[in-house]
Amino acid sequence: MKVSTKGRYAVRVMLDLALHNTGEYIPLKEIAARQGITVKYLEQIIGMLNRAGFLQSLRGNNGGYRLTKAPEEYTIGSILRITEGDLRLTPCIEENGQECERSETCAAMSFWTGLDKVIADYVESYTLADLMKQAEDTNWDYYVI
Amino acid sequence: MKVSTKGRYAVRVMLDLALHNTGEYIPLKEIAARQGITVKYLEQIIGMLNRAGFLQSLRGNNGGYRLTKAPEEYTIGSILRITEGDLRLTPCIEENGQECERSETCAAMSFWTGLDKVIADYVESYTLADLMKQAEDTNWDYYVI
DNA sequence: AGAAAAACCTATTGAAATAGTAGGAATTCA
DNA sequence: TGAATTCCTACTATTTCAATAGGTTTTTCT
Numbered sequence A, B: 001m002k003v004s005t006k007g008r009y010a011v012r013v014m015l016d017l018a019l020h021n022t023g024e025y026i027p028l029k030e031i032a033a034r035q036g037i038t039v040k041y042l043e044q045i046i047g048m049l050n051r052a053g054f055l056q057s058l059r060g061n062n063g064g065y066r067l068t069k070a071p072e073e074y075t076i077g078s079i080l081r082i083t084e085g086d087l088r089l090t091p092c093i094e095e096n097g098q099e100c101e102r103s104e105t106c107a108a109m110s111f112w113t114g115l116d117k118v119i120a121d122y123v124e125s126y127t128l129a130d131l132m133k134q135a136e137d138t139n140w141d142y143y144v145i
Numbered sequence C: 001a002g003a004a005a006a007a008c009c010t011a012t013t014g015a016a017a018t019a020g021t022a023g024g025a026a027t028t029c030a
Numbered sequence D: 001t002g003a004a005t006t007c008c009t010a011c012t013a014t015t016t017c018a019a020t021a022g023g024t025t026t027t028t029c030t
Helices: A005-019 A028-035 A039-051 A076-084 A109-125 A129-139 B003-020 B028-035 B039-051 B076-084 B109-125 B128-137
Strands: A055-058 A064-067 B055-058 B066-069
Touching: A005 A028, A005 A039, A005 A064, A005 A076, A005 A129, A028 A039, A028 A064, A039 A055, A039 A076, A076 A109, A076 A129, A109 B109, A109 B128, A129 B109, B003 B028, B003 B039, B003 B066, B003 B076, B003 B128, B028 B039, B028 B066, B039 B055, B039 B076, B076 B109, B076 B128
Parallel strands: none
Antiparallel strands: A055 A064, B055 B066
16 A cells, blocks of 8 residues: 555656656656656656656757646546556546445445545645755755755 | 456455455455455455454354454555555565665656556545445445455 | 373474575676 | 657566465373
8 A cells, every 4th residue: 555666756757857847858867867767667667757748858969858747737546646547545446436345335435436536636635846846945956866 | 568367356355345245254264255366366365454453353153354444444555455465567666665776867657656656546546445335336236246 | 090181392394485696698888 | 850859558577465174293082
């Protein structure tokens, strides 16, 4: 019952791109250095974000990545869902909408679906812009973020 | 990012004990049959709940388990924590209170700790008594719970 | 006393998920 | 052409998960 490194790193990468956004493409090498994560591992993660349309990329020399939208438009939930998949803690309801066979008689069903809802509501309530604000409120740029 | 079967089964076992509570000891065999889970696997799970003081047990013929407290006194969170351990989704703060090395500069820290808090608040807000009510509101006793 | 029924204990196992590593192909720019 | 980059996908080691398994101990009933 943990968020994987992929999910956490995805948030860090997106935040890094948001904080260092100049309109130019930012090479993964720079992000990896700032974040202390290998380029190779980040390639996989940023690849998922890119294929989801969250980023624009440019190959070759001077290539890299940049955001396609304003930071306010990325909820943390949407970022996590790219790498973690569905964020539900229980398989009461599958992604295809199919319910657990016990659902008719399951007294815990509403507890679990309620739990999934508070999580979903929370992660949707935060955006990249909120995290940027957090970063700017602290002395983030004196450190390696 | 899923609650394990141990956690989910623990809730079902506790609810089963609460719904079938007569003051007598209930053998695991009965619970296992109702829940469709093997006795052997449930032994491990109920053992954890028992060692945590959530149950009274009696060995030997006519032995079994029963609750030690009133259903209102068991939060679902407390049950889940027995089998799942700490319910935090991220290792920002360890169980021993030690913080992640990045915590000083981590802009996502308050996001993650806030997420853990909404989860903790939610799971503490539900008790076994609430689930019993859910069970009784539906036609639970016509089915095998 | 003896048999049966239950809790109790802990090792083992197979499968899946996690957290990367690795090697190279394709693209772009200078 | 060469360097820097993205892009793609296979592989691997470790850990976690979900049980299974094989017993030992305790208690009650006959």
